[in-house]
Amino acid sequence: MTGQPLLQVRDLVVQYDGLRALDGVSFDVRRGEFLGLIGPNGAGKSTAFGAIAGTVRPTAGTITFDGRPIQGLAGHRIAKLGISRTFQHVRLFTSLTALENVTVAAATRHRSRRTARLRAQQLLEHVGLAHLATSPVAALSLGHQKLVAIARALANEPCLLMLDEMMSGIADHEWSHILSVLTDLRDTGLTLIVVEHIMEIIDRLTDRVIVFSDGRILAEGNSLDVQAQPAVRATYLGEPIA
Amino acid sequence: MTGLLKSPTTHITGFAIAIASLPFWLIPNSGILAIAIVALLYAAAATAFNLTAGLGGQLSFGHSIFFGLGAYATALLRQDLGWNVWAAVPVALTIAVVAALALALPSARLGGVYFVLVSFVATLALESIATWASDVTGGAAGISLTVGSPAPAELRFENPLGHYYVALILLTTFLGLFAAVTRSNFGLRLRAVRDDPAAAAASGIAVARQRTVSLLVSAALTSLVGVAYLQYISYIDPTSAFGSMTASMIAMPALFGGLGTLWGPVLGATVLISVQQTLNPAFSGLPAGLGLIVFGVLVMALQTIEPKGAVHLLRSGLRHLGQRLGTSKRTAQPAGDSLT
Ligand SMILES: Nc1ncnc2c1ncn2[C@@H]1O[C@H](COP(=O)(O)OP(=O)(O)OP(=O)(O)O)[C@@H](O)[C@H]1O
Numbered sequence: 001m002t003g004q005p006l007l008q009v010r011d012l013v014v015q016y017d018g019l020r021a022l023d024g025v026s027f028d029v030r031r032g033e034f035l036g037l038i039g040p041n042g043a044g045k046s047t048a049f050g051a052i053a054g055t056v057r058p059t060a061g062t063i064t065f066d067g068r069p070i071q072g073l074a075g076h077r078i079a080k081l082g083i084s085r086t087f088q089h090v091r092l093f094t095s096l097t098a099l100e101n102v103t104v105a106a107a108t109r110h111r112s113r114r115t116a117r118l119r120a121q122q123l124l125e126h127v128g129l130a131h132l133a134t135s136p137v138a139a140l141s142l143g144h145q146k147l148v149a150i151a152r153a154l155a156n157e158p159c160l161l162m163l164d165e166m167m168s169g170i171a172d173h174e175w176s177h178i179l180s181v182l183t184d185l186r187d188t189g190l191t192l193i194v195v196e197h198i199m200e201i202i203d204r205l206t207d208r209v210i211v212f213s214d215g216r217i218l219a220e221g222n223s224l225d226v227q228a229q230p231a232v233r234a235t236y237l238g239e240p241i242a
Numbered sequence: 243m244t245g246l247l248k249s250p251t252t253h254i255t256g257f258a259i260a261i262a263s264l265p266f267w268l269i270p271n272s273g274i275l276a277i278a279i280v281a282l283l284y285a286a287a288a289t290a291f292n293l294t295a296g297l298g299g300q301l302s303f304g305h306s307i308f309f310g311l312g313a314y315a316t317a318l319l320r321q322d323l324g325w326n327v328w329a330a331v332p333v334a335l336t337i338a339v340v341a342a343l344a345l346a347l348p349s350a351r352l353g354g355v356y357f358v359l360v361s362f363v364a365t366l367a368l369e370s371i372a373t374w375a376s377d378v379t380g381g382a383a384g385i386s387l388t389v390g391s392p393a394p395a396e397l398r399f400e401n402p403l404g405h406y407y408v409a410l411i412l413l414t415t416f417l418g419l420f421a422a423v424t425r426s427n428f429g430l431r432l433r434a435v436r437d438d439p440a441a442a443a444a445s446g447i448a449v450a451r452q453r454t455v456s457l458l459v460s461a462a463l464t465s466l467v468g469v470a471y472l473q474y475i476s477y478i479d480p481t482s483a484f485g486s487m488t489a490s491m492i493a494m495p496a497l498f499g500g501l502g503t504l505w506g507p508v509l510g511a512t513v514l515i516s517v518q519q520t521l522n523p524a525f526s527g528l529p530a531g532l533g534l535i536v537f538g539v540l541v542m543a544l545q546t547i548e549p550k551g552a553v554h555l556l557r558s559g560l561r562h563l564g565q566r567l568g569t570s571k572r573t574a575q576p577a578g579d580s581l582t
Pocket residue numbers: 016017019021039040041042043044045046047048088
């Protein structure tokens with residue numbers, strides 16, 4: 001089994017009413033890999049996360065996780081199989097505290113309330129937020145909210161974690177902390193896919209990147225090689241084709 | 243000490259003792275007592291409604307379905323089969339739960355406004371069916387139970403105070419249950435689903451199942467209020483069982499007082515049911531339907547002043563007063579406390 005990719009996406013199509021957000025996308029993710037998804041606004045990156053995690057129903061195509069087809073399964077079933085995600089717009093449970101946000105996810109893995117709470121406390125500590133555990137999440141800074149979202153996603157004990165734009169909108173002083181959390185995650189051997197517009201993060205963390213454009217894959221390879229491609233420079237990095 | 247003072251168990255116990263003592267000093271006559279009994283019953287129904295609408299975010303405008311089924315089941319079993327009320331209770335509960343399941347299966351996945359519509363259509367359909375199946379239900383004329391000799395063990399009292407205490411016991415039990423659910427893992431999942439269903443699903447929570455279970459529990463509790471109502475009034479007809487006035491009297495107190503809060507439905511029922519009973523066309527000679535209009539106006543007025551409900555308004559008012567008197571040392575609200 002180890003030779004097989006953890007995630008296989010084949011000919012994935014997602015159609016929103018009049019708009020084809022993904023138009024036949026195929027890629028693999030190896031176990032333990034740190035994959036970056038980049039591309040211009042509206043390229044379909046978040047939609048790909050949605051389709052894999054069961055937040056969005058795929059119109060066509062197959063998604064295989066750990067040898068099992070998962071396309072079209074309900075979101076909570078996919079989560080149970082070991083896929084977690086965060087959302088671009090964070091989407092915490094706004095009436096709950098930071099600790100409750102993480103506990104409610106941990107409780108899907110631990111029957112006892114005490115164990116779930118302990119695990120949640122551990123995870124908040126891990127992302128450096130133990131001191132804010134009882135704060136209502138609405139009172140937290142965006143950076144802290146994103147860290148709660150990571151802790152909540154980890155509470156599901158995933159094999160594959162998908163992070164959607166962790167660094168966007170983050171205050172300068174929170175930057176290095178979040179970067180170190182991401183680095184730690186990579187070092188645990190967890191399989192990660194990140195959507196990120198900030199190329200410095202992509203360059204520093206990823207093993208490989210896939211460039212999305214207009215619902216298709218434009219390029220794929222290691223970060224520096226991909227950025228050197230003229231088509232990528234033109235559509236994403238905003239440079240005229242030489 | 244402050245922990246104990248803040249604990250909902252303490253508040254609920256204090257509330258129960260205070261309300262239990264009211265008839266001895268604050269309820270001057272049987273007219274006021276009658277209003278108080280109805281207010282307590284609807285406070286209990288609104289608390290049951292709050293479990294699914296407030297905690298789970300699944301609004302319904304048809305909780306009268308469960309209230310009406312509880313009342314009708316008991317009325318028919320007592321009248322036609324001569325059953326004791328206690329034998330009727332499990333049947334009433336079962337019927338309400340089955341009805342809730344029938345409603346939930348197609349709609350729990352969709353949630354939101356769809357469920358509000360489905361439940362409203364369903365309660366009006368039941369009103370029509372109860373009117374139409376007159377061979378069984380007595381039609382529009384309803385079912386009048388012969389009161390017979392009082393039997394307190396069967397919840398038939400000579401003095402209406404008996405019904406006052408039955409209603410108070412129901413309400414207190416429901417409040418205790420609501421507080422316990424709020425703090426449980428199940429309550430946490432319900433609140434997560436209410437706040438963001440997609441994020442809840444991505445966290446491994448089975449969204450439709452939480453909504454369905456909360457609806458079943460809520461329906462079961464609401465049917466018990468229907469049973470208690472029937473024992474008190476000894477009469478039920480299609481409109482008072484399933485009509486839109488009954489649907490509002492269950493939903494509006496929670497909306498008015500504050501959805502998802504422990505005390506909102508109690509405060510809402512106290513205000514709205516007192517007003518509604520005072521305007522009751524049977525006693526006041528005012529046109530029927532006025533109650534509904536007044537409900538709507540009161541709820542809308544409150545929503546513009548304080549969208550979170552009267553409980554929050556009262557709370558900030560009290561805090562303000564406390565600060566003016568210079569006695570309040572509390573500046574911050576306790577975090578994540580939805581048991582206000
Ligand atoms: N729920 C939806 N309904 C309809 N259209 C949608 C929906 N979600 C996204 N879209 C559209 O689908 C396209 C792809 O959106 P998506 O959010 O996947 O892009 P993205 O690559 O994540 O972009 P960004 O970098 O701005 O986050 C966009 O044109 C977007 O407007």
